[in-house]
Each structure stands twice: as C-alpha cells, then as structure tokens.
Amino acid sequence: MIDEPVGVRAASEVNQETSGNAEVLLEAKGLARHYASRGPWGVERKTLAVEEVSLRILRHESLALVGESGCGKSTTARLLIGLEPPTSGTVRYRGRDLGSMSRPELLEFRRRVQLVFQDPFGSLNPRMTVGGMLGEVLSVHALAAGEERERRITELLGLVGLGPEAAERYPHEFSGGQRQRIGIARALAVEPDVIVADEPVSALDVSIQAQVLNLLADLQERLGLSYLFIAHDLAVVRQVADRVAVMYAGRIVEASEAAALYHEPLHPYTRSLLAAVPRPWPPSEKRREPELPEGSDPSELPEGCPYLGRCRHPERDDDCSLAIPLLGERSPGRWVRCIKS
Ligand SMILES: Nc1ncnc2c1ncn2[C@@H]1O[C@H](COP(=O)(O)OP(=O)(O)O)[C@@H](O)[C@H]1O
Ligand SMILES: [Mg+2]
Numbered sequence: 001m002i003d004e005p006v007g008v009r010a011a012s013e014v015n016q017e018t019s020g021n022a023e024v025l026l027e028a029k030g031l032a033r034h035y036a037s038r039g040p041w042g043v044e045r046k047t048l049a050v051e052e053v054s055l056r057i058l059r060h061e062s063l064a065l066v067g068e069s070g071c072g073k074s075t076t077a078r079l080l081i082g083l084e085p086p087t088s089g090t091v092r093y094r095g096r097d098l099g100s101m102s103r104p105e106l107l108e109f110r111r112r113v114q115l116v117f118q119d120p121f122g123s124l125n126p127r128m129t130v131g132g133m134l135g136e137v138l139s140v141h142a143l144a145a146g147e148e149r150e151r152r153i154t155e156l157l158g159l160v161g162l163g164p165e166a167a168e169r170y171p172h173e174f175s176g177g178q179r180q181r182i183g184i185a186r187a188l189a190v191e192p193d194v195i196v197a198d199e200p201v202s203a204l205d206v207s208i209q210a211q212v213l214n215l216l217a218d219l220q221e222r223l224g225l226s227y228l229f230i231a232h233d234l235a236v237v238r239q240v241a242d243r244v245a246v247m248y249a250g251r252i253v254e255a256s257e258a259a260a261l262y263h264e265p266l267h268p269y270t271r272s273l274l275a276a277v278p279r280p281w282p283p284s285e286k287r288r289e290p291e292l293p294e295g296s297d298p299s300e301l302p303e304g305c306p307y308l309g310r311c312r313h314p315e316r317d318d319d320c321s322l323a324i325p326l327l328g329e330r331s332p333g334r335w336v337r338c339i340k341s
Contacts (some may be wrong), residue, residue, distance in 0.1 A: 023059040031089035049075040051250040062227040065235035067247035073230045114192040118199040120183030121238040124171040131167025137189040156185040177208035196228045246270045249306040255335040266336040268313040
C-alpha cells in the first residue's frame with residue numbers, strides 16, 4: 001500500500017481554505033488504522049480500515065462523513081474520540097495531541113467531545129430511569145447536585161423535546177426516536193463542544209429521522225455545537241452539513257463545502273451516491289444501507305485507484321491503475337481523489 005508523502009501533505013491541507021481564522025476544535029492528520037484478521041484457510045490478512053484521513057472540525061461547524069457500510073466511518077470516529085489509537089497519524093483537540101495529553105487534559109477532552117450512537121438503546125441502562133441516568137452523569141462530572149441537578153435534568157429533557165415526566169420512566173418505555181433524544185440529552189449533559197454522531201438516525205423510521213435531524217440542527221444553532229455527523233446516505237446529511245467528506249474504502253475521496261458538493265459532485269463515487277438518493281424528501285420508505293460489493297474488501301482492492309472496479313467515469317483508462325490518486329484541490333476548498341475529475 002502506498003503511503004506517499006505528497007498525498008499525506010495534500011490531504012493534511014484539506015479544509016485549509018475554509019478554516020480561515022475559525023477555531024479548529026478537532027483535527028486529524030494522516031490517520032491510518034489497520035486491523036489484522038484471519039481470512040479463509042486461516043490466512044492472515046490486514047484490513048486497511050482507515051488510510052490517510054485528515055480532517056478538521058471547526059467551532060460551530062458541522063462536518064458530515066459519508067460513505068457506504070464498511071468504508072471506515074466508525075473507525076474514524078473511534079480514532080477521533082480516542083477510543084483506540086491510530087496505527088499512524090495524529091488527532092489534536094484544541095491543538096493538543098491526544099497521545100500526549102496529561103490526565104486532566106484527557107478528562108476534559110472526554111467531557112467536551114461526546115459520542116451519539118446509532119442505537120442508543122444498547123448504551124442505556126435498562127434498570128435505570130432516564131432521570132437517574134442523567135443525574136448520574138451530572139454527579140460523576142460534578143456538574144450539578146441537589147435541586148440544581150433536578151432542574152438541570154428537566155432542562156436537558158426540554159432541550160431534546162421531552163417533558164419532565166420522562167425522568168421517571170425507563171428506556172424500554174420509549175420509542176426509537178425518543179430513545180435517540182435521550183441519548184442526545186445524555187451527551188448534552190456534560191456541556192460538550194463537539195458531538196460525534198455515528199449514524200444517529202440510521203436505525204429510525206424515515207418519518208422520525210427528519211424530526212431527530214431537525215432537533216440536531218436546532219441544538220447546534222442554540223448551543224453553538226460542532227458536529228462530526230456520520231451517515232451512509234448523502235440525503236440524510238443535507239440538512240445538517242456545512243461541509244461534507246465522502247469516504248471510500250478507508251480514504252476520503254472528496255471533500256467540499258456542502259452546497260458545492262450537492263450541486264456539482266466531482267468524484268464518480270460521490271456522483272453515484274447522489275444518483276442513488278431517491279429525490280422526494282422526506283422519502284417514503286426506509287432505504288436499505290448500501291454495502292461495499294464483493295471484491296471491494298479494502299484488503300482486496302484493485303491496483304491503483306481503489307474505486308476503479310466500480311468506476312463509471314467516461315474517461316477512466318489504464319492510467320487509473322497506476323497508483324492510488326492523491327487527494328488534490330481542484331478549486332478553492334474542493335478536494336477530490338481522482339485523476340480524471
Ligand atoms: N475491531 C476491528 N477488527 C477488525 N476489523 C475491523 C474492526 N473494526 C472495523 N473493522 C473493519 O474495518 C473496516 C471499516 O469498518 P467501519 O469503520 O466499521 O466502517 P463503517 O462505519 O463505515 O461501516 C471494515 O472492513 C471492518 O470490517
Ligand atoms: Mg459504522
């Protein structure tokens with residue numbers, strides 16, 4: 001696998017144009033994450049889950065990370081929040097490298113950068129009331145006690161559109177959409193400045209998806225939050241994304257300000273993702289998540305451009321199989337990893 005320094009250099013400059021003087025909260029440079037696994041016949045192989053991923057999340061900004069199942073989105077999220085170390089590359093929060101943070105810095109980081117899961121049910125304690133759970137978070141972080149804590153619990157529930165009576169109830173008494181609201185309330189309890197939301201609406205019915213997306217957009221506005229918003233579907237992030245990064249087989253293949261990307265997608269993969277989006281919004285039925293097809297296992301990709309096997313670019317030719325294309329800036333703020341686009 002090629003780890004060309006030029007590519008890393010180019011990739012590390014992604015979003016440079018859009019950052020200006022804005023405050024960079026979370027920054028990844030040249031992230032890679034490889035997993036060893038046993039394939040058929042016990043043959044050891046390496047999955048390149050994430051390669052050359054560089055991105056920045058600015059204050060008050062929502063960056064969407066989009067790509068089909070298995071392309072490395074959740075792994076990127078885990079690296080960004082420090083749940084596992086990268087094989088190479090760095091993650092910085094407010095300029096401080098996660099790998100060299102002191103314990104107090106790390107605790108502050110863990111508080112300020114919160115994760116919202118696809119299915120919050122798995123992470124909600126079934127034997128604890130919602131109020132008990134939120135109260136516990138507030139106590140653990142010494143954020144509120146006594147009456148102040150009760151007031152804060154009611155306030156958090158209100159923020160996510162639930163009434164105070166929800167505090168007395170248990171997770172199983174809520175619908176999927178309401179549980180996602182509870183998951184969001186729990187993330188908000190510690191007053192984060194970045195929320196990493198990993199497919200937060202993928203498990204919900206389409207009618208409910210729009211409500212939760214509205215809530216997330218509204219909260220961003222009211223609380224001045226930054227999001228890394230992960231989805232497998234470009235339609236879902238349209239409502240919340242300021243910028244979009246599209247991933248394919250572990251790499252970012254296109255990154256741009258959102259409106260430009262929707263208006264004129266550059267990479268053939270982004271085009272196919274947009275073409276796959278049924279137009280009317282909200283769409284009428286739950287869509288199935290697309291998956292990397294047979295043969296696109298990141299460990300079994302073709303020589304050269306990883307997308308070659310599926311590429312419909314009219315100008316694709318033998319040059320495409322020479323090397324993995326670099327992520328290059330086609331016009332200010334528009335990055336694409338394709339030698340023909
Ligand atoms: N802990 C792990 N061990 C081995 N392989 C993993 C692990 N986590 C993820 N992978 C592999 O890394 C690739 C990317 O996975 P993931 O980040 O979960 O993708 P996504 O969230 O986009 O669906 C997949 O091929 C997946 O099988
Ligand atoms: Mg995932």
